[in-house]
Amino acid sequence: MIRPFAVRRERALPWCDPLEVLQIIGGRDGALGLFSGTGGRVLIAADPDAVGQIDGDAAAVMALLDDPAWVEGAVQLLAYDSGARPATGPRPSVWPDLMAARYPAWLVFETATRTLTAIGRGEDSGGAEHALDQAEGWTRVASLEGAVEGPLSTSFDAEADEAAYRAAVADVVRRIAAGELFQANIARAWTGALKPEADPLDVFLRLVRDSPAPYAAFWRLGQRALVSNSPELFLTLEPDGRIETRPIKGTRPRRTDPAQDHAEVEALLASAKDRAENLMIVDLMRNDLSRVCVPASVRVERLFHPESYANVHHLVSTVSGSLSAGQGVGQVMAATFPPGSITGAPKHQAMKVIASHEPPRGPWCGSLLLREGDGTLTASVLIRTLAFEQGNGRWHWRTQAGAGVVADSDPAAESAEVLSKISAIKQALTGI
Numbered sequence: 001m002i003r004p005f006a007v008r009r010e011r012a013l014p015w016c017d018p019l020e021v022l023q024i025i026g027g028r029d030g031a032l033g034l035f036s037g038t039g040g041r042v043l044i045a046a047d048p049d050a051v052g053q054i055d056g057d058a059a060a061v062m063a064l065l066d067d068p069a070w071v072e073g074a075v076q077l078l079a080y081d082s083g084a085r086p087a088t089g090p091r092p093s094v095w096p097d098l099m100a101a102r103y104p105a106w107l108v109f110e111t112a113t114r115t116l117t118a119i120g121r122g123e124d125s126g127g128a129e130h131a132l133d134q135a136e137g138w139t140r141v142a143s144l145e146g147a148v149e150g151p152l153s154t155s156f157d158a159e160a161d162e163a164a165y166r167a168a169v170a171d172v173v174r175r176i177a178a179g180e181l182f183q184a185n186i187a188r189a190w191t192g193a194l195k196p197e198a199d200p201l202d203v204f205l206r207l208v209r210d211s212p213a214p215y216a217a218f219w220r221l222g223q224r225a226l227v228s229n230s231p232e233l234f235l236t237l238e239p240d241g242r243i244e245t246r247p248i249k250g251t252r253p254r255r256t257d258p259a260q261d262h263a264e265v266e267a268l269l270a271s272a273k274d275r276a277e278n279l280m281i282v283d284l285m286r287n288d289l290s291r292v293c294v295p296a297s298v299r300v301e302r303l304f305h306p307e308s309y310a311n312v313h314h315l316v317s318t319v320s321g322s323l324s325a326g327q328g329v330g331q332v333m334a335a336t337f338p339p340g341s342i343t344g345a346p347k348h349q350a351m352k353v354i355a356s357h358e359p360p361r362g363p364w365c366g367s368l369l370l371r372e373g374d375g376t377l378t379a380s381v382l383i384r385t386l387a388f389e390q391g392n393g394r395w396h397w398r399t400q401a402g403a404g405v406v407a408d409s410d411p412a413a414e415s416a417e418v419l420s421k422i423s424a425i426k427q428a429l430t431g432i
Helices: 018-025 058-066 080-088 125-138 162-177 200-210 258-270 272-290 329-336 347-357 411-430
Strands: 007-013 032-035 041-045 050-054 072-078 098-102 105-110 115-122 183-193 215-221 224-230 233-237 242-245 248-253 299-308 312-322 367-372 377-381 385-391 394-405
Touching: 007 125, 018 032, 018 041, 018 105, 018 125, 018 200, 050 058, 058 072, 058 080, 058 098, 058 329, 072 080, 072 115, 080 347, 098 215, 105 125, 115 125, 162 183, 162 347, 162 394, 162 411, 183 272, 183 347, 183 411, 200 215, 200 224, 200 385, 200 394, 200 411, 215 367, 215 377, 224 377, 233 329, 242 272, 248 258, 248 272, 248 411, 258 299, 258 312, 272 299, 272 312, 272 329, 329 367, 394 411
Parallel strands: none
Antiparallel strands: 007 115, 032 041, 032 215, 041 105, 050 098, 072 098, 072 367, 105 115, 183 394, 215 224, 224 385, 233 242, 233 377, 242 312, 248 312, 299 312, 367 377, 385 394
């Protein structure tokens, strides 16, 4: 049983490179780095004072999410399969339902203004000051190791070939035509192992340097590690009760020629298929939010907005609402998780269909929750994500990429979209 933090302190520090700091402390158990794209905020932490892991107990997951001791200075990871289980039934567990860590010491980098603040939390003033000293100490360590050169992974093996994926897409199209559902997000998976001298942090450093994303994350906890280069927000919650979700649906590849790249954006905006796919998920998220929001407060703030990233263009919409009194993060997640953008519509049936074509997903398409204080939440969708587990002296990884399948989906086009989405991760691992 841990007690909530009672004291919070801040200390301004001289600016330093957050990537260098993460590289210095990234080998510690519990090391955490959250990077918000180019010019955004960066949070770095290590040495948690409490960790938690729950598997197969939905009530315990809910209890931890709403426990006052875990609402500040904490990070929590919800695996996709924990939310899908009511639809899929019992399946083999490939990742804990919930992993959590709480950190007294943090470094907050505001890259736009090049300001650095240490944050210390504790049960009393002495504990908070000790945490500040600890965070400041991370910026003074000089043992920066060189990056691993060349390919990081010895392989990049598909769990199923492209023909099998196209057949799965075709099967979902048939099910849609039969009236079983309207949309399902179907994925492919790849596996491999890092070279003995390589570490998950090496993969993250390459991704965040070459293709920065708004919700990039590195997290090491025990024999597991997470590397995410996600562009997608699942939910934010503000102290005044405002809740927001920004589902992504609709993808086109980036082009090196500016005219061709602009043409891809125009084609995305003009695509009736992509707009319909996006709108279905917007409606689904409106329905999910309405279960925990003040009646009539849920609204669509922005629809079909194009956003461009290093390798792809996306269509992004924004839905917001006002949280009803008495609803906590546990209730919000029970109503909305897994995210509609990576399941389908209707959500329950889509998850059943996904389970008929995919093994358990683990953390991929789950959510990473940042808890900065009571009544606040930032949760990403764990796409463009690798899950690592250590064994026999090496880090073994698994990653996935998916596409939303609708009535007029073409299996070859959906397969090409998946390959576009996985390209940055493949490049970081193999150099190809």
